[in-house]
Every structure is written in structure tokens, then in C-alpha cells.
Amino acid sequence: xxxxxxxxxxxxxxxxxxxxxxxxxxxxxxxxxxxxxxxxxxxxxxxxxxxxxxxxxxxxxxxxxxxxxxxxxxxxxxxxxxxxxxxxxxxxxxxxxxxxxxxxxxxxxxxxxxxxxxxxxxxxxxxxxxxxxxxxxxxxxxxxxxxxxxxxxxxxxxxxxxxxxxxxxxxxxxxxxxxxxxxxxxxxxxxxxxxxxxxxxxxxxxxxxxxxxxxxxxxxxxxxxxxxxxxxxxxxxxxxxxxxxxxxxxxxxxxxxxxxxxx
Amino acid sequence: xxxxxxxxxxxxxxxxxxxxxxxxxxxxxxxxxxxxxxxxxxxxxxxxxxxxxxxxxxxxxxxxxxxxxxxxxxxxxxxxxxxxxxxxxxxxxxxxxxxxxxxxxxxxxxxxxxxxxxxxxxxxxxxxxxxxxxxxxxxxxxxxxxxxxxxxxxxxxxxxxxxxxxxxxxxxxxxxxxxxxxxxxxxxxxxxxxxxxxxxxxxxxxxxxxxxxxxxxxxxxxxxxxxxxxxxxxxxxxxxxxxxxxxxxxxxxxxxxxxxxxxxxxxxxxxxxxxxxxxxxxxxxxxxxxxxxxxxxxxxxxxxxxxxxxxxxxxxxxxxxxxxxxxxxxxxxxxxxxxxxxxxxxxxxxxxxxxxxxxxxxxxxxxxxxxxxxxxxxxxxxxxxxxxxxxxxxxxxxxxxxxxxxxxxxxxxxxxxxxxxxxxxxxxx
Numbered sequence: 001x002x003x004x005x006x007x008x009x010x011x012x013x014x015x016x017x018x019x020x021x022x023x024x025x026x027x028x029x030x031x032x033x034x035x036x037x038x039x040x041x042x043x044x045x046x047x048x049x050x051x052x053x054x055x056x057x058x059x060x061x062x063x064x065x066x067x068x069x070x071x072x073x074x075x076x077x078x079x080x081x082x083x084x085x086x087x088x089x090x091x092x093x094x095x096x097x098x099x100x101x102x103x104x105x106x107x108x109x110x111x112x113x114x115x116x117x118x119x120x121x122x123x124x125x126x127x128x129x130x131x132x133x134x135x136x137x138x139x140x141x142x143x144x145x146x147x148x149x150x151x152x153x154x155x156x157x158x159x160x161x162x163x164x165x166x167x168x169x170x171x172x173x174x175x176x177x178x179x180x181x182x183x184x185x186x187x188x189x190x191x192x193x194x195x196x197x198x199x200x201x202x203x204x205x206x207x208x209x210x211x212x213x214x215x216x217x218x219x220x221x222x223x224x225x226x227x228x229x230x231x232x233x234x235x236x237x238x239x240x241x242x243x244x245x246x247x248x249x250x251x252x253x254x255x256x257x258x259x260x261x262x263x
Numbered sequence: 264x265x266x267x268x269x270x271x272x273x274x275x276x277x278x279x280x281x282x283x284x285x286x287x288x289x290x291x292x293x294x295x296x297x298x299x300x301x302x303x304x305x306x307x308x309x310x311x312x313x314x315x316x317x318x319x320x321x322x323x324x325x326x327x328x329x330x331x332x333x334x335x336x337x338x339x340x341x342x343x344x345x346x347x348x349x350x351x352x353x354x355x356x357x358x359x360x361x362x363x364x365x366x367x368x369x370x371x372x373x374x375x376x377x378x379x380x381x382x383x384x385x386x387x388x389x390x391x392x393x394x395x396x397x398x399x400x401x402x403x404x405x406x407x408x409x410x411x412x413x414x415x416x417x418x419x420x421x422x423x424x425x426x427x428x429x430x431x432x433x434x435x436x437x438x439x440x441x442x443x444x445x446x447x448x449x450x451x452x453x454x455x456x457x458x459x460x461x462x463x464x465x466x467x468x469x470x471x472x473x474x475x476x477x478x479x480x481x482x483x484x485x486x487x488x489x490x491x492x493x494x495x496x497x498x499x500x501x502x503x504x505x506x507x508x509x510x511x512x513x514x515x516x517x518x519x520x521x522x523x524x525x526x527x528x529x530x531x532x533x534x535x536x537x538x539x540x541x542x543x544x545x546x547x548x549x550x551x552x553x554x555x556x557x558x559x560x561x562x563x564x565x566x567x568x569x570x571x572x573x574x575x576x577x578x579x580x581x582x583x584x585x586x587x588x589x590x591x592x593x594x595x596x597x598x599x600x601x602x603x604x605x606x607x608x609x610x611x612x613x614x615x616x617x618x619x620x621x622x623x624x625x626x627x628x629x630x631x632x633x634x635x636x637x638x639x640x641x642x643x644x645x646x647x648x649x650x651x652x653x654x655x656x657x658x659x660x661x662x663x664x665x666x667x668x669x670x671x672x673x674x675x676x677x678x679x680x681x682x683x684x685x686x687x688x689x690x691x692x
Contacts, residue, residue: 056443082443094491107444139491
């Protein structure tokens with residue numbers, strides 16, 4: 001099941017990605033529409049995070065390419081925002097909430113320039129959007145999981161991007177935070193921005209997203225939720241591992257096989 | 264002693280000025296660079312570089328035939344830099360993990376360095392005397408041209424960190440985000456590597472190869488105890504480093520047989536130990552004090568709770584109770600019970616009348632709240648977590664002391680002000 005779109009915001013072309021020499025994504029080929037809240041769904045180890053990291057150029061591509069806004073990443077980087085997994089950073093780092101949100105401005109600032117008053121006002125308004133302005137001077141280690149997630153979201157908003165890749169923004173948040181985060185993401189898509197979210201809870205996925213990507217080392221399906229969120233496709237994603245695919249991956253890692261032949 | 268201090272701080276002797284200035288600059292600049300290696304959790308890398316510069320120094324000497332500091336610096340810089348590149352390469356390309364790679368590189372490079380140094384010392388070349396001072400440092404040699412060169416490098420380091428402060432902070436906190444946002448992360452990492460090597464190369468003049476890691480990491484580790492801001496941490500580390508440099512120079516001035524470098528390291532270590540114990544919030548003593556305060560609060564609340572229980576039993580909320588009554592209701596060590604009661608009296612929560620302790624109005628309210636929280640939590644556990652009534656008491660014993668007024672309100676609301684707890688005791692409101 002694969003629904004293609006005209007004028008895609010994101011295009012994956014025959015993408016193969018390895019992690020520590022082991023292929024975790026095989027031949028991902030799809031196009032994604034603009035202005036939608038898109039969920040990437042799949043079991044543990046399906047390569048969900050790998051897919052968005054590859055799109056952000058954080059991992060070397062084995063083969064294939066990714067185009068954003070019909071251009072290579074390097075050209076449109078300032079229009080793209082990335083929210084890493086909450087656990088990927090050390091929250092005991094000596095810095096304040098405001099400081100983290102200001103980091104969202106660094107890309108626009110470029111090297112050597114310091115954040116201006118305007119940047120600070122902008123960062124503050126982003127904190128207001130996520131309801132964390134009262135915490136702006138707080139040291140980040142004092143935040144709860146949901147608050148950390150909202151600070152990361154504020155930092156992404158400060159980037160003023162048109163396309164957002166988010167790695168598990170709903171992980172470890174309480175029900176109230178979940179609703180408020182979802183509201184913010186829906187606001188973004190209402191403005192014509194595209195939000196692509198790695199998500200692992202099937203139940204809420206059905207309520208959250210407009211468009212679903214089902215992933216399990218390969219692309220199982222991509223399309224509007226009504227067409228993709230079906231029992232048989234979910235079964236295909238979650239049930240029955242493709243044992244041969246995993247075994248080949250292990251073999252490639254063990255023997256350090258290059259992902260593409262040289263000539 | 265005072266005389267020596269006076270003589271030292273009058274800075275009338277130009278060689279004192281130059282040694283002190285050198286020690287201060289070198290210690291401060293390596294502390295500033297070290298702050299970022301520390302924040303990137305690469306503390307051991309500094310140690311590896313420090314050891315890896317030795318072969319470079321020896322090779323430069325062999326090639327140049329003299330101790331021109333520029334040549335030695337260059338040699339040190341090259342092998343120090345190669346060592347870091349090798350560590351990264353080994354970690355990326357082989358199954359060897361980073362800690363092993365660091366240990367490997369450190370020992371191999373240092374071994375080669377010692378080998379070359381021994382060889383040089385046996386060459387009988389008069390110019391080689393003093394080369395071994397790179398092992399343990401010789402701040403006293405920081406005069407004239409040497410000071411100028413090392414001073415310039417130190418100032419250069421400080422300026423570079425100031426210029427790239429926001430970028431260095433970001434790659435230390437969240438490298439993936441930095442890369443996604445389009446910052447030249449590889450270049451910045453290379454910059455930090457270069458700064459680390461430069462800091463080591465200049466610092467070894469003062470404290471030597473073996474102690475250099477302490478100059479990079481200890482001020483940062485100590486500074487971390489005093490602040491929650493990277494900027495302030497960098498300044499505090501620089502200040503601590505500078506102070507250690509100054510103090511080290513003074514010690515070796517006051518007692519000429521004392522080596523400057525090791526003293527600088529001693530002093531910065533004492534500062535670190537002091538921070539470890541006495542810093543507010545993060546220091547061990549502060550934490551222990553907080554723990555004790557909590558223990559005392561728990562003890563007091565338990566006593567109030569038992570007074571309330573006794574009152575519930577015989578409907579005498581304000582009746583006087585003896586120490587024995589209380590201990591019979593629930594065991595307390597007698598001595599601690601007495602001191603807790605005295606503290607409670609000071610707070611105006613209990614009164615004593617001829618050997619009997621009884622609630623004041625405020626104390627009774629307080630006791631009632633503890634009992635309420637205990638029973639509310641039991642009710643919550645059995646309603647929401649489906650825990651059997653005979654398993655909820657122990658947990659509530661702890662939780663009753665930490666529930667905040669907000670959580671209290673939420674529990675009341677969620678459970679809709681239940682009348683009784685799972686043991687059918689009435690919940691007092």
C-alpha cells in the first residue's frame with residue numbers, strides 16, 4: 001500500500017541506511033504531502049528514528065537520496081527542524097530553559113553572532129506557546145519528562161521551520177501535556193507546515209495523525225490514515241518478523257559487506 | 264610569613280612577575296578549555312593528549328638540535344593532535360571502544376616519548392639539559408621569550424573560546440541538534456580538539472605532562488559544584504585555575520625547594536575537594552543536611568500522627584499522653600522521641616503539663632493532616648492501583664510525608680473525598 005503525492009515536501013528515493021554496518025532500513029521509497037501531521041509507526045528496532053536521522057543528514061546513507069522541498073537538504077536546512085529523542089541529551093547540563101530554546105535560533109544566527117533582543121523575545125514567545133514561560137530561568141535538570149519534551153518543542157518552534165522531524169515527542173508525557181503538544185502540532189499543520197513524528201503507541205496514533213507511515217525495516221505502507229490504518233497492514237508491520245531480512249543484516253555486519261558494489 | 268607575602272605581592276622582582284603571570288595565564292586558559300572537554304564528557308582525552316605530546320617534544324628537539332620553544336611547541340602540537348585523530352579513528356573503524364582506545368594511545372605515545380627522552384639524555388648533548396622538565400613541569404623557566412610565546416597562545420585560547428562560546432556550548436549539550444541546525448559540527452569538534460591540544464602544549468610548561476590532565480579537568484569539575492550556568496562555570500573555572508597558578512607561584516617563591524607545577528595541581532585539587540564537600544545544593548554536606556532535615560521532619564510528623572491516633576481511640580483529642588503511652592502506640596527510640604517532642608514544643612505544636620504531652624490547636628491540625636494523607640494514599644493505592652488493603656500501609660508510611668498541598672488537592676478531587684480508607688478507618692478532613 002503506497003500512496004504517492006504530487007509536489008511532495010519530502011521524497012525518499014530508494015533509501016538504504018545502515019547503523020553500525022548493519023542495514024536497518026531497506027529501499028525506502030516514498031513521497032510525503034505538505035501540511036499534514038504524519039506519524040511513523042512500527043515496532044522496536046523498525047528503524048523509525050533512523051529514518052528521520054537519515055533525512056536530517058545525521059547518518060551516512062548506504063544508497064539512495066532524500067530531497068526536501070524538491071531540493072537537497074543542504075540548500076533548505078534553515079526550513080527544517082529536528083527534535084531529537086528526549087533521552088539523547090544529558091539533562092544535568094548546566095544551563096537554563098531559556099538557553100535551550102535560544103539554541104533554536106543558532107542556525108539562523110550563524111557562527112559568531114550572539115542572540116539579539118529580538119531572538120530572546122522570539123524564544124520567550126515560543127516558551128509561552130508551550131506553556132513554559134514561568135520556567136524560563138529554571139535549570140533544566142529540575143524539569144519533569146513532560147516539561148523537557150515541551151522545552152524541546154519550544155526550541156523547534158524557535159527555528160521557524162516549514163518542516164519538522166520529531167523523534168518521540170509524546171514519550172513519557174502525561175495526558176495533559178500530550179493534549180497540549182498535539183494542539184501545537186495541529187496549529188503548525190494548519191499553517192501549512194509539515195510535521196513528521198516518530199510514534200510508538202498505536203492507540204493514540206489512530207487519533208493523532210492525518211497520514212501514516214508503517215515501517216518495519218522496510219516500508220510496509222504509506223498513505224492517509226483511513227487507507228493505511230487497517231488491520232491487515234498493521235498485522236504485516238507488527239506480526240511476523242522477516243527473519244531472512246534480519247539474518248542478512250547480521251551477515252552483512254559480520255562480514256563488513258559494503259552496501260553497494262563499487263563497479 | 265607576612266614579610267614573604269609582602270615581598271611577593273610587591274612584584275619587585277621581574278622574574279617573579281613573569282613566572283607568576285605565566286602560571287596564572289596557563290592555568291586559567293587550560294581551565295577554560297577544560298570546561299568544554301569536561302562538559303563533553305571527554306575528560307580522559309585531555310590526559311591522553313598530555314601524554315602524547317612528549318614524543319613530539321623529543322622529536323622536535325632531535326630535529327632542531329636546540330630547545331627553541333617554538334619548535335618544541337610545534338612538535339608537541341603535532342603528536343598531540345595525531346593522538347586525538349587516532350583515538351577517533353580507532354573508535355570509529357574498529358570494534359575497540361573509546362576508553363580502550365584512549366588507554367592504548369596514551370601508553371603507546373608516552374612510551375615512545377620516554378624512549379626518546381632517555382635516548383636524548385644519553386647523547387651527552389649539553390643543550391638537552393632540562394628537557395625532562397617537561398615531565399613534571401618547570402614554571403620557573405617561564406621567562407623572557409618563552410613567556411611571551413606561551414602567553415600569546417594562552418590569550419589566543421581564551422579569545423577563541425569567547426568567540427565560539429555559543430557553538431561550543433551547543434555541541435557539548437546536543438550534537439545531533441547542532442548538526443541538524445546546520446552548524447559545522449565537524450569543524451567545531453576539530454576546533455575543540457585543537458584548543459585542547461594547544462592548552463595541553465602550553466600548560467605542560469608549567470605543570471608537566473603527567474599532571475596536565477588535572478589542570479584541564481579539575482577546575483571545571485570543581486566549578487560545576489557552584490553554578491548551573493555554562494558561562495558562570497567557565498568564569499569560575501578560570502578564576503580557580505588562575506588562583507591555583509598564583510598560589511603555586513607563591514609557594515615556590517616562599518620555599519624555593521618547592522616545585523611550582525605540582526603545587527598548582529595540589530591547590531586546585533584542594534579547591535575541588537572543598538567544593539565537593541561544601542558547595543551549596545550539590546555539595547555532600549549540604550545534601551546530608553537536607554537528608555537530616557527530612558529525617559527530623561518525618562520523626563516529628565510521626566509523633567504528631569501517633570498523638571492523633573491516641574486521641575482517636577479514646578475520643579480525647581487534647582488529652583495529655585506520657586512518653587510510655589506514645590511508645591506503646593508505636594515504637595520510637597525513647598531518646599529521639601524526647602528530643603522530637605521538645606522540638607515540637609518549640610514550634611508550638613505540643614505542650615507539656617506535669618509529664619504529659621498534649622496537642623495545641625495548630626499541632627492537632629498538623630497531626631490530622633498527616634493521618635489524612637496516609638489514609639488518602641491508601642485509598643488511592645487500593646482504588647487506582649488495585650493493591651490489596653493489607654499491602655498498602657507500608658507504602659503510605661513514607662508517602663504521607665512527601666505529598667504536597669497540590670497533590671493533596673488532586674488526590675481529594677480524584678477520589679471524591681472518600682469517607683473511609685481501605686481499613687475502614689475514617690479519613691479526617
